[in-house]
Amino acid sequence: MTTQNKRLMGIVLAVVLILSIPLIAMQFTDEVDWKLFDFVIMGFLLFGTGLLCELVIRKVKHTDYRLGIIAVILIALFLIWAELAVGIFGTPFAES
Template identity: 60%
Template sequence: MITQNTRLTGILLTATTLLLIPFIAMQFTNEVNWSPFDFIVAGVLLFGTGLMCELVLRTVTKKEYRIALCVVILVALVLIWIELAVGIFGSPIAGS
């Protein structure tokens, strides 16, 4: 059985590992060029998403609602990430 603290540790380690990927890639290629601000934004998105899902898992008791809320949170992350990366919706946050 996974305890709540083990799950939280897994979420934090996963977000950190995902942030390390572009950081390490920047050491080997000029194709990846993230500024410190990019890492801050990505960190807020990843850690915020993970912590919001953890909050849902700890507070919502009905399984169907848990799944639905976590899916909504993850879809929001993906849409925001895509918008920041390529500006698919043309909103001001993407610099369009």
């Protein structure tokens, strides 16, 4: 297995591991109430972010540019996640 395939497998496993956290929490508490749509959206966001970071790692050769682009991608992920979770910007996406 090549290094690139190992990284792609790592992305998939990381997404599954991260999504298993709310799934397991739902078994023990009513505080976590995710629907199927929530898992699909978060899976899409996490997998898409992982693939974008992988694309940057493969295509951008200059280390400083690579780190900067990945930082912007991760900041965008966290802002979208926060908006969907609690509606910090008040967009219609958060239903707030």
